[in-house]
Amino acid sequence: MIASSFEYFAPTSVDEALSLLSEHGDDAKILAGGHSLIPAMKLRLAEPAVLIDIQRVEGLKGISESDGKLVIGALATHHELESSDLVNRTLPILAQTAGEIGDVQVRNKGTIGGSLSHADPAADWPATILALDADLKIVGSGGERVVKATDFFEELYTTALEADEILTEIHVSIPDGNTTGTYLKLHQVASGFALTGVAAVLSKSGDVCENIAVGITGVSDVPYRASEVESALAGRALTADNIAAAAEKAADGVDILEDIHASEAYRSNLAKVYTRRAIEGAAS
Amino acid sequence: MATTQINTTINGEDYTHEVEPRLLLVHYLREVAGLTGTHVGCETSLCGACTAIVDGQAVKTCTMLAVQADGADITTIEGLAQDGELHPIQEGFWERHGLQCGFCTPGMIVAAHQLLERNPSPTEEEIRHGLEGNFCRCTGYQHIVDAVQYAAEKMQG
Numbered sequence A: 001m002i003a004s005s006f007e008y009f010a011p012t013s014v015d016e017a018l019s020l021l022s023e024h025g026d027d028a029k030i031l032a033g034g035h036s037l038i039p040a041m042k043l044r045l046a047e048p049a050v051l052i053d054i055q056r057v058e059g060l061k062g063i064s065e066s067d068g069k070l071v072i073g074a075l076a077t078h079h080e081l082e083s084s085d086l087v088n089r090t091l092p093i094l095a096q097t098a099g100e101i102g103d104v105q106v107r108n109k110g111t112i113g114g115s116l117s118h119a120d121p122a123a124d125w126p127a128t129i130l131a132l133d134a135d136l137k138i139v140g141s142g143g144e145r146v147v148k149a150t151d152f153f154e155e156l157y158t159t160a161l162e163a164d165e166i167l168t169e170i171h172v173s174i175p176d177g178n179t180t181g182t183y184l185k186l187h188q189v190a191s192g193f194a195l196t197g198v199a200a201v202l203s204k205s206g207d208v209c210e211n212i213a214v215g216i217t218g219v220s221d222v223p224y225r226a227s228e229v230e231s232a233l234a235g236r237a238l239t240a241d242n243i244a245a246a247a248e249k250a251a252d253g254v255d256i257l258e259d260i261h262a263s264e265a266y267r268s269n270l271a272k273v274y275t276r277r278a279i280e281g282a283a284s
Numbered sequence B: 001m002a003t004t005q006i007n008t009t010i011n012g013e014d015y016t017h018e019v020e021p022r023l024l025l026v027h028y029l030r031e032v033a034g035l036t037g038t039h040v041g042c043e044t045s046l047c048g049a050c051t052a053i054v055d056g057q058a059v060k061t062c063t064m065l066a067v068q069a070d071g072a073d074i075t076t077i078e079g080l081a082q083d084g085e086l087h088p089i090q091e092g093f094w095e096r097h098g099l100q101c102g103f104c105t106p107g108m109i110v111a112a113h114q115l116l117e118r119n120p121s122p123t124e125e126e127i128r129h130g131l132e133g134n135f136c137r138c139t140g141y142q143h144i145v146d147a148v149q150y151a152a153e154k155m156q157g
């Protein structure tokens, strides 16, 4: 299990990384934590001629608070997000999601930016990033742009990122104390990835649901917002019956994945059950 | 064949080598640095036999390139005993029969080291959770849990 040969660069700034990317074009790949790319290279499913290792770019690291937002560097590891006091205080659902990924060693090395860019249909981060309506900051040779999470995931393993672009930061608005969230996942037993992962974020006034956002991963080629569930529950009382009725719509209009791990019918059922439980968790 | 120079500190000693960028860290440790305590089990990021500590983080060295470790401070199983004295975790595995064939043991001990550093007095559940990235085909894990509990008590003094 040895990867094909490649040329290796370890830039220390975003500009340097970008000029390497535009110089080498489609032959080049960004390397972050390497926990999706290196396994693929060992299997020769990926054979980039050039690897641009961004782990020495300080500007892509760290988690901070600015103007009511949590600013997460693309290189923040799953472990950093799981253990950060700031994250646990302001947006505990992010720490909860991070803690569900892989195992300790994987969380020590894998990054949120790598996971989002890779867009594995069974990855955990997409569900939560969608439910939190995050903004993704991207830079390329053409400058900087911001893509909403809901516009980022396009197809299986395909995002809005162009080949010469780098995801630099994830911005999430810090909600008021009235907003709660839960990420709930069924682990595929062998790989640990999500057979279904549901992130529910809601705010309520008394018993009534004011706003609700539900992000679902593992169920379709592309992670999605369960908008039918959201509109069935917004403005209504968060009773067990209402939640259950809304959750029934979790797979409505969705092209459901089917593979050796789960049939279409099973995945569709999982989506409903995990949506109900995630909303119940967030509402309690 | 293009090579890249890497400098590392492994178990307190400095190493400098020219390596091919595609060389995995586990192969660097074993075949270039000659430290064969770190094992290769699955080579597919699942079993944890290849775990070493790189800049304070337990990682699966079969899923890291040696060039990514340029400048890093690395601790392998060989670096845990001090002056001929077993590390308390190694002692725990000895005293509590935490191994049979021993193949998983270096990775298990290094992962347990990270666990106790982050959580010096873990519950049984926390130990099992903290070692979820390490597989053992022999022991059934109970003695490994016992070994880590032994070490936790000893390290607390």
Ligand SMILES: Cc1cc2nc3c(=O)[nH]c(=O)nc-3n(C[C@H](O)[C@H](O)[C@H](O)COP(=O)(O)OP(=O)(O)OC[C@H]3O[C@@H](n4cnc5c(N)ncnc54)[C@H](O)[C@@H]3O)c2cc1C
Pocket (backbone or CB within 6 Å): A029, A030, A031, A032, A033, A034, A035, A036, A037, A038, A039, A074, A100, A101, A102, A103, A106, A109, A110, A111, A112, A113, A114, A115, A116, A117, A118, A120, A122, A123, A124, A125, A161, A165, A166, A167, A168, A191, A192, A193, A194, B044, B045, B046, B063
């Ligand atoms: C054993 C194992 C178990 C795992 N279990 C889970 C799990 O349960 N849930 C889960 O969600 N994930 C899981 N993963 C995947 C893990 O979370 C990866 O770390 C993550 O998907 C990719 O992040 P990375 O930093 O390692 O990216 P890399 O592997 O370095 O890169 C992945 C892809 O993204 C691109 N890329 C990386 N960073 C950027 C950037 N900033 N801008 C543009 N492109 C970029 C790369 O070019 C590459 O194509 C597991 C991995 C392993 C090995």
Ligand code: FES
Pocket (backbone or CB within 6 Å): B039, B040, B041, B042, B043, B044, B045, B046, B047, B048, B049, B050, B051, B060, B061, B062, B063
């Ligand atoms: S050899 Fe690295 S995880 Fe199994």
Ligand code: FES
Pocket (backbone or CB within 6 Å): B098, B099, B100, B101, B102, B103, B104, B105, B135, B136, B137, B138, B139
């Ligand atoms: S002791 Fe044999 S694999 Fe663990």
